[in-house]
Amino acid sequence: MDRDNRERLLYRGLGIAGALLTVATSCYSFIQYQSLHASGGWGAVGLVFTPDGKRIIGAVSNYQSEYVTKKELWIWDAQTGKRLSQRPRTDDGSLTSLQFSPSGRYLLYRGSLYDTQKATPSFVLPDSGFQFVFSPDEKRILVRSSEVSVWDIASQKMLWQRRYPSKNLLETITLPKQGSLVLRYSDRSELWTTTSPKPQRFPRGHRFSGAGESLQRSQNQSEDRLLTVSRWGSAVKHEPIGRILDSRTGKTLVTLEGTTGW
Known part of the structure; x- marks a missing residue:
């Protein structure tokens, strides 16, 4: 048998072997898939x-x-x-x-x-929330989206909600142990409480006692x-x-x- 015929037979054999391997692999995957769904x-x-x-x-x-x-x-x-x-x-x-x-x-x-x-039962928070922080006593959770809201975990109710000015850069949000909330902007800080309708304003570098963790992802x-x-x-x-x-x-x-x- 000349060289050309040997090469043609070799390539044909490799093609048949490849096709058989593909069929066998497909059959195995199908059987495995069916057993997975049947169980x-x-x-x-x-x-x-x-x-x-x-x-x-x-x-x-x-x-x-x-x-x-x-x-x-x-x-x-x-x-x-x-x-x-x-x-x-x-x-x-x-x-x-x-x-x-x-x-x-x-x-x-x-x-x-x-x-x-x-x-x-699970407590479903607003879908728009993209940052969250727990209070140190784990009684409240803060949710930041286009607004900032504080929720009571036990009752699953929102305690209060504030909209922050988007034109200012909001750097951090912290939740002190007393349950109040600090919004720290590039030019000032605001201290919110659950009873006050307006925040107290402080200079940018003001330090708050008993502050909790910074809000992070x-x-x-x-x-x-x-x-x-x-x-x-x-x-x-x-x-x-x-x-x-x-x-x-x-x-x-x-x-x-x-x-x-x-």
């Missing part, structure tokens, strides 16, 4: 500890059909693995833009406030990770069944209730 189980796609290590927050999904995926946010007790609450969500699978209150009791996730200690962000280790030596893993592990030995300590996998 109807809940799989954890993102898990994270609360700052105190007592709760675990999880984004979970259930593939109900080829076109429908049910998504929820679950909260578990980290010691027992018992599911404390579950709420529907419409975002993607990742746990991004998480923000916890100072003690970790409250979780702010995509405009909804969750109590991680109880199975209480959410700092507690978590991407999808297979293993998240807490500072107490335990770890949380999704595969997609949620498990709490001993980070030293890898032994499963607790399986998170409801995560059956796909």
Whole structure:
């Protein structure tokens, strides 16, 4: 057989092998996809500890059909693995833009406030809010959008709302322990209280006693990770069944209730 014929046979064989490989890969993907949707189980796609290590927050999904995926946010007790609450969500699978209150009791996730200690209904804050800050006592939360509003967490009611002048540069917002609010502009500072209809004005560099943290964007962000280790030596893993592990030995300590996998 001459060289040209050998090359033609080689290329033909490679083409047939490539086609068979493509078919086999497609069949495997189809079978895997069908089994995923036929199982109807809940799989954890993102898990994270609360700052105190007592709760675990999880984004979970259930593939109900080829076109429908049910998504929820679950909260578990980290010691027992018992599911404390579950709420529907419409975002993607990742746990991004998480923000916890100072003690970790409250979780702010995509405009909804969750109590991680109880199975209480979520508190939905204004959709237009793009910055949030908790008071040090965790009784109030400040929301900044085109306006600044302060909400009482227990009653889920807005205490007051102010519009700030957009022509001035707003540098920081702080919430002192007394429950008042400082708006710091480029040329002055304003002290708002819940009882005063107008603010007290102070020079730009004035220092306020008992001031709380500066308002910042959410700092507690978590991407999808297979293993998240807490500072107490335990770890949380999704595969997609949620498990709490001993980070030293890898032994499963607790399986998170409801995560059956796909």
